[in-house]
Amino acid sequence: MESARSDKPRPPLFRPLDHYRQRTEGYRLLPFRFMRWPAKEVLLVNDVGEFIFLEDQRFKAFVGHRLDLTDPRYLDLKAKHFLLDTESNVPIELLATKYRTKKSFLEGFTKLHLFVVTLRCDHSCHYCQVSRVSTNRSKYDMTKETAKKAVELMFRSPSPALKVEFQGGESLLNFEVIRYVVEYSQELNVREGRNLEYVVATNLVPLTDEILEYLRDHSILLSTSLDGPEALHNSNRPRKGNDSYAITVRNLQRAREVLGHDRVSAVMTTTKLSLGQPREIVDEYVRRKFGSIFLRSISPYGFAVRTGEALRYETSEFLSFYKQALQRIIEVNREGYDFVEVYAQMLLTKMLTPFPSLYVDLQSPSGAGLGAVAYNYDGEVYASDEARMLSEMGDKTFRLGNLHEEGYEEIFGGESLRALAAGSVLETLPGCTDCAFLPYCGADPIFNHRTQGDVIGHRPTSAFCSKNIEIIRHLFGLIREGDPFVKDLFTRWATGVRSEPMTRYKVS
Amino acid sequence: MSLRLQTQGKPLPSLTRSLLGRITTTSLESEIRPDHILMADLLPGQNDLRGYAGVLTRESVSPDWAEDLAQFAPAMIHSVSTLEHLQEGDVAAMNPNGSVRTLYRRGSRHNAILVTERCNSFCVMCSQPPKRVDDRRLIAQHLRLVELIDPTTEALGITGGEPTLLKKDLLWLIQRCKELLPTTSLHVLSNGRLFYYGAFARDLAAIGHPDLMIGIPLYSDIDWEHDHVVQAVGAFDQTLVGLQHLGRYGVPVEIRVVIHRDTYKRLPELAEFIYRNLTFASHVALMGLEMMGFAIPNLSDLWIDPVEYAPELVEATSFLAHRGMNVSIYNHQLCVVPREIWSFCKRSISDWKNDYLPECGECTVRERCGGFFSSSLQRGYSSSIRPIVM
Numbered sequence: 001m002e003s004a005r006s007d008k009p010r011p012p013l014f015r016p017l018d019h020y021r022q023r024t025e026g027y028r029l030l031p032f033r034f035m036r037w038p039a040k041e042v043l044l045v046n047d048v049g050e051f052i053f054l055e056d057q058r059f060k061a062f063v064g065h066r067l068d069l070t071d072p073r074y075l076d077l078k079a080k081h082f083l084l085d086t087e088s089n090v091p092i093e094l095l096a097t098k099y100r101t102k103k104s105f106l107e108g109f110t111k112l113h114l115f116v117v118t119l120r121c122d123h124s125c126h127y128c129q130v131s132r133v134s135t136n137r138s139k140y141d142m143t144k145e146t147a148k149k150a151v152e153l154m155f156r157s158p159s160p161a162l163k164v165e166f167q168g169g170e171s172l173l174n175f176e177v178i179r180y181v182v183e184y185s186q187e188l189n190v191r192e193g194r195n196l197e198y199v200v201a202t203n204l205v206p207l208t209d210e211i212l213e214y215l216r217d218h219s220i221l222l223s224t225s226l227d228g229p230e231a232l233h234n235s236n237r238p239r240k241g242n243d244s245y246a247i248t249v250r251n252l253q254r255a256r257e258v259l260g261h262d263r264v265s266a267v268m269t270t271t272k273l274s275l276g277q278p279r280e281i282v283d284e285y286v287r288r289k290f291g292s293i294f295l296r297s298i299s300p301y302g303f304a305v306r307t308g309e310a311l312r313y314e315t316s317e318f319l320s321f322y323k324q325a326l327q328r329i330i331e332v333n334r335e336g337y338d339f340v341e342v343y344a345q346m347l348l349t350k351m352l353t354p355f356p357s358l359y360v361d362l363q364s365p366s367g368a369g370l371g372a373v374a375y376n377y378d379g380e381v382y383a384s385d386e387a388r389m390l391s392e393m394g395d396k397t398f399r400l401g402n403l404h405e406e407g408y409e410e411i412f413g414g415e416s417l418r419a420l421a422a423g424s425v426l427e428t429l430p431g432c433t434d435c436a437f438l439p440y441c442g443a444d445p446i447f448n449h450r451t452q453g454d455v456i457g458h459r460p461t462s463a464f465c466s467k468n469i470e471i472i473r474h475l476f477g478l479i480r481e482g483d484p485f486v487k488d489l490f491t492r493w494a495t496g497v498r499s500e501p502m503t504r505y506k507v508s
Numbered sequence: 509m510s511l512r513l514q515t516q517g518k519p520l521p522s523l524t525r526s527l528l529g530r531i532t533t534t535s536l537e538s539e540i541r542p543d544h545i546l547m548a549d550l551l552p553g554q555n556d557l558r559g560y561a562g563v564l565t566r567e568s569v570s571p572d573w574a575e576d577l578a579q580f581a582p583a584m585i586h587s588v589s590t591l592e593h594l595q596e597g598d599v600a601a602m603n604p605n606g607s608v609r610t611l612y613r614r615g616s617r618h619n620a621i622l623v624t625e626r627c628n629s630f631c632v633m634c635s636q637p638p639k640r641v642d643d644r645r646l647i648a649q650h651l652r653l654v655e656l657i658d659p660t661t662e663a664l665g666i667t668g669g670e671p672t673l674l675k676k677d678l679l680w681l682i683q684r685c686k687e688l689l690p691t692t693s694l695h696v697l698s699n700g701r702l703f704y705y706g707a708f709a710r711d712l713a714a715i716g717h718p719d720l721m722i723g724i725p726l727y728s729d730i731d732w733e734h735d736h737v738v739q740a741v742g743a744f745d746q747t748l749v750g751l752q753h754l755g756r757y758g759v760p761v762e763i764r765v766v767i768h769r770d771t772y773k774r775l776p777e778l779a780e781f782i783y784r785n786l787t788f789a790s791h792v793a794l795m796g797l798e799m800m801g802f803a804i805p806n807l808s809d810l811w812i813d814p815v816e817y818a819p820e821l822v823e824a825t826s827f828l829a830h831r832g833m834n835v836s837i838y839n840h841q842l843c844v845v846p847r848e849i850w851s852f853c854k855r856s857i858s859d860w861k862n863d864y865l866p867e868c869g870e871c872t873v874r875e876r877c878g879g880f881f882s883s884s885l886q887r888g889y890s891s892s893i894r895p896i897v898m
Contacts, residue, residue: 017770020731020736021732022741075730079729093752094752097752097785098784101787354783488830492830495831497832
């Protein structure tokens with residue numbers, strides 16, 4: 001019965017698969033970049049971040065237009081738009097749509113607006129770029145007049161969502177102006193109707209009950225600094241009394257009680273002293289019940305440079321630290337605690353999803369000015385936080401203008417920002433154009449300018465480049481190793497899908 | 509057990525063309541009678557018959573009596589064999605040949621309007637094979653049906669054939685649904701090919717229906733594999749562009765994948781393709797084969813036991829779910845699906861063609877199981893069907 005059935009030809013009404021497998025002679029290659037991978041493999045990445053690993057031999061056949069369409073990888077390459085074998089332009093249109101999605105962080109122009117409300121600070125952190133231990137309010141605080149101009153300029157940005165981040169110094173030392181900015185922006189927003197979000201970056205020291213209640217009533221987020229266990233934190237972040245850690249932990253608790261646990265996040269900065277304590281730093285964050293950590297390397301600005309050799313470390317040392325910390329973070333998750341590394345998360349979003357990352361420090365073109373802008377306490381406008389730090393060192397290259405002297409068109413349409421944007425498109429930069437990791441990376445023209453003397457920079461000797469290449473390579477390596485837990489974890493980080501959808505079925 | 513959707517009686521000669529009405533079993537105020545079909549086992553007196561769109565009765569009407577009745581009851585089917593399946597509020601069509609077809613059942617969640625039997629595809633497993641008939645004039649009946657459906661109805665389907673072949677008439681129908689059934693969610697089954705024309709997608713979006721979903725099949729991430737399933741060169745490209753247009757204009761879409769021997773192998777790759785290219789899809793339905801229509805002559809080529817494709821099904825489902833996409837598994841029995849993806853299985857088979865096997869009686873998860881298409885029980889099902897006893 002069974003054999004009689006299968007012998008019966010399909011009704012002639014229906015045509016076989018071969019009838020539909022008509023295509024052009026051979027195939028064309030669609031744009032992609034590639035990188036040699038260990039174990040005789042090649043990693044191919046297309047413009048929208050989709051990737052595929054091919055064995056050396058198969059890669060050669062593919063680029064030599066010799067890959068047969070019966071090869072199982074042929075269909076994968078076709079479906080991911082690495083090759084084109086029809087006359088149809090639909091695959092190109094799909095690619096274009098995906099490309100638009102990947103670059104959609106550009107929509108709406110400048111979204112992140114940094115208000116440097118004071119340079120004063122009670123800490124004198126070695127790596128801090130700009131702070132002043134001073135009581136001279138008039139010299140280092142933003143005035144209401146300046147704040148007013150900044151808020152008005154911010155609303156000139158066409159973005160439907162605006163994020164206000166208060167920076168310092170220690171921003172809470174000028175709480176009066178923070179309050180003014182919040183209230184004036186909300187007043188204007190009655191008419192503007194933007195989606196406004198506020199974050200205060202603070203060391204938590206000046207936190208009073210009154211301030212906490214205000215933050216709560218206005219749904220304002222806090223971002224603080226925690227560098228690791230007590231000894232390390234206090235050493236990295238000296239202040240009179242050497243009690244930074246104790247205050248941070250105590251006020252963190254208070255802030256969480258009033259604002260809600262998830263309304264306070266923390267960032268860490270890696271110093272030479274941190275390098276030997278990756279595990280301890282991660283564990284400190286877990287002990288303090290944070291949901292994420294941002295492992296940041298030290299930046300070459302301000303005090304960080306001025307304090308010189310004593311604090312400097314090689315990129316390779318940071319990478320070793322980063323990998324060990326990430327390893328510990330994966331372990332912590334395996335033990336059942338949900339915990340994210342923010343830099344990896346940002347890269348994984350670019351690698352594993354069709355979406356861009358909104359993180360402004362790793363984009364092409366660079367987010368400086370286009371995605372973020374910094375209003376300094378003195379009314380000067382800079383393309384980014386780094387740009388204003390550079391200016392404190394006497395280099396005003398990335399100054400976009402002054403709130404009291406120039407208008408929106410001059411500041412955001414001026415030569416300075418134009419040059420910055422033009423020089424920060426990875427797709428045109430030497431050393432980046434043919435890098436397989438381009439779709440995941442970003443440009444840092446200010447770093448290039450600072451360390452290598454021009455915005456374009458020189459990739460083979462760039463610490464920024466070697467750091468990112470190695471972190472991305474490391475993430476790919478972990479994915480490639482195939483540990484299903486790590487793959488699932490990375491997918492959760494990349495997509496932000498936190499729930500566990502594969503729930504066990506229970507009969508009630 | 510299938511539900512009865514048709515019955516037969518003897519028409520009076522005055523029933524010269526098909527008419528639609530809402531079923532009532534009680535006497536109504538005269539001004540609303542024209543929308544209703546009075547249904548009665550025994551005919552009431554003259555005054556209680558006057559003014560209705562039509563009358564259905566089990567009673568036998570003699571020719572003499574019929575002549576009498578014709579003066580005040582213009583349309584009637586009598587000697588109807590059975591009426592129990594019709595309920596207050598249902599909508600039925602009375603046809604001149606004496607047939608009574610149920611077009612809408614108020615108590616069901618599975619009402620759909622079959623707007624045309626024409627189609628521009630010819631899918632190898634089509635459960636409702638297309639016919640080359642000119643049924644365009646039926647639009648008047650569909651529009652009338654929308655007027656008669658209970659406005660508290662939760663959901664209504666529009667199906668075919670290929671509904672978009674109605675072009676502007678389909679848009680008009682959807683417009684009327686928006687006006688008359690503003691709280692009814694509307695689900696249109698289409699192959700999406702005609703949305704290749706961006707203006708059509710834009711006009712659909714412009715209606716602004718508050719709860720509309722277009723369900724569109726995609727069978728592969730490879731053009732020729734999809735084209736083969738739908739037996740139409742270029743269909744893959746048209747459907748994809750159509751989906752993009754709908755996405756661009758903000759019309760919610762559902763991707764529907766029927767799993768059979770020609771489609772199961774690249775199910776995981778198709779899931780990734782959907783995630784990367786059709787991220788905006790509101791829902792992805794991974795569906796078992798219904799053994800109706802063309803699936804019957806093609807069964808030996810199409811049939812694959814669901815337990816054989818379980819690995820691909822798990823991978824595709826979890827891939828989409830882990831990425832926050834709304835995914836469901838339709839038309840599968842729980843006993844042939846790995847337990848880790850049971851939570852995605854929906855009871856998707858319309859009540860009028862849904863059945864279970866005798867051994868399902870012992871199953872402890874029968875209440876949550878989608879069961880079978882009635883058609884599958886006759887033509888074959890997985891050899892792994894067994895009651896789950898927990």
